[in-house]
Amino acid sequence: MSAAQQYQWIWFGVWTLLTILFSIWAGNLWILLFIPLFFDIYITKFVSWSWWKKSENKAVRKTMEWVDAILFALVAVYFINVFFFQNYQIPTSSLEKSLLVGDFLAVSKVSYGPRAPITPLSFPLAQHTMPIIGGKSYIDKPQWKYHRLKGFGEVKRNDIVVFNFPAGDTVALNQQGTDFYTLSRYNANGSAGIRSDQRTYGKVVFRPVDRRENYVKRCIGLPGETIKVRDDSVYIDGKLIPSPELSQLTYMIHTDGTVISENIFQELGVNKDDYTMPGGYGQVATKMQDLTGIDSLTMANYGLKQRNGNNGKIYYNIPLTEAMLTKLKEKPFVWEVIKDVEQPGSSYYYPLNYPTNWTRADFGPLWIPAKGAIITFDTDVAFKAAAYERCIKNYEGNDFSFRDGKVYINGQQADSYTFKMDYYFMMGDNRHNSADSRVWGFVPEDHIVGQPMLIWLSLEKDKGWLNGKIRWNRLFRSAKK
Structure with a gap:
């Protein structure tokens, strides 16, 4: 056997071994069909x-070299992206200050076990829309059933x-920044009004599980637990759970009339987006109100006091960690810092179609479904129907209706239901400025993508490349805290 033939056999052996190992990991024997393909590529060459x-055509050779390299790169990227690692950029401030807007994360798929693709025919690195040209980046069919490969662990409390x-x-x-159900709630004609007004809202489309937007939050509640939030403190099964070290709440800052400079906000670690808002004619305005001339009754309603006839100034809706709050109170021009309080009924919270008067600071109690757990429809039926309809219908694929005080599943009256999946309750560390499970409910296990492991790049959008x-200081830091 020549050296070249030995080389070919070695490569065939390597690819065969990798194929067998991957087949065992994936639990799919069909993958072994790649072995005859490799045998022909390296050995028989039929x-x-x-x-x-x-x-003999140089142009053909050069063109096909590029095609071969690009195809190999796309296949390799697709494989790595699906089964091992995925890039993710933090788009919103819901996890400040743990993760910042502009952080680029390496997300490990193997932490909880990679999810086999549900829509396998897709363009690599495109979540649902083709870059530049637009349009869908995936083909709807075939769609495979949910299957998760073996991972290193399971989702734990406080995991990001x-x-x-x-x-x-x-x-x-046309309005992807707001979910369809929230849009429907604020439209006078509900979902029908959204679908009929394509000029405003655009086409309404359905996306498979693995083609929905990627979100990142902190897991607070695990399957089978009961979560309750009281005065911004979280209780699990009645036990107080410490807040993350860098969690934030929003406050009103009352000064003696001093204007808080941009440098002071930067010193505190407050982002520009957090103390400014859009003003007129495309300008940016500071979240500040001069209280001069405000009567004492209005001041009292705010919970504020004047000093020697001076009403001062207030800055409102400013997010602060405990450490930032302590530093701010030490400033001589700060009279008081008051935590923002949301009035019941001023916003919608889960379950959206049941009146609870819950707020972001006072939420629950709410039980989190677990795989194999049974819920009975004997008491609080209206609440249970509202809280778990989405799990039973949208996520677990059953027909569900609630009428005349009774639950009907797949056309039959049901006194109970056994859940098929585990569910999780996710919250942002920026507790007063996070659309999370308090708003849209539970995260099913088949929606879990992975765990952020590393911040490999972090960009401050308000600054220039040379400034x-x-x-x-954030590069190559752990993203798991």
Whole structure:
């Protein structure tokens, strides 16, 4: 056997071993069908896989070299992206200050076990829309059933988790920043009004589980637990759970009339987006109100006091960690810092179609479904129907209706239901400025994507490349805290 033949056998052996190992990991024997393909590529060569290398046309050879390299790169990227690692960029401030807007994360798929693709025919690195040209980046069929490969562990409390947005199953393409169900609630004609007004909302489309937007939050509640939030403190099964070290709440800052400078906000670690808002004619305004001339009754309603006839100034809706709050109170011009309080009924919270008067600071109690757990429809039936309809219908694929005080599943009256999946309760660390499970409900296990492991790049959008654009102190830091 020549050296070249030995080389071919070695490569065949390597690819055969990798194929067998991957087949065992995936629990799918069909993958072994790649072995005869590799045998022909390296040994028998019945099919001329590299025909272009023998072409006398230089242009054909050069073109096919590029095609071969690009195809190999796309397949490799697709494989790595699906089964091992995925890039993710933090788009919103819901996890500040744990993760910052502009952080680029390496998300591990093997932490909880990679999810086999549900829509396998898709363009690599495109979640649901083709870059530049637009349009769908995936083909709807075939769609495979949910299957998760073996991983290194399971989702634990306080893990930061990347997942597909559960309420992102239905999307109005012109207003993707707000989920379809929230849009429907604020439209006078409900979902029918959204679908009929394509000029405003665009086409309404359905997205498979793995093609829904990626979100990142912190897991607070685990399957089978009961979560309750009281005065911004979280209780699990009646036990107080400490807040993450860098969690934030929003406050009103009352000063003696001093204008808080941009430098002071930067010193505290408050982002520009957190103390400013859009003003007129495209300008940016500070979240500040001069209280001069405000009567004492209005001041009292705010919970504020004047000093020596001076009403001062207030800054409102400013997010602060405990450490930032302590530093701010030490400033001589700060009279008081008051935590923002949301009035019941001022916003919608889960379950959206049941009146609870819950707020972001006072929420629950709410039981989190677990695989194999049974819920009975004997007491609080209206509440249970509202809280768990989405799980039973949208996520577990049953027909569900609630009428005349009774639950009907798949056309039959049901006194109970056994859940098929585990569910999780996710919250942002920026507790007063996070659309999370308090708003849209539970995250099913089949929506879990992976765990952020590393911040490999971090960019400050308000600064230039030569003026602090790159947050060097955040590069290659752990993203798991």
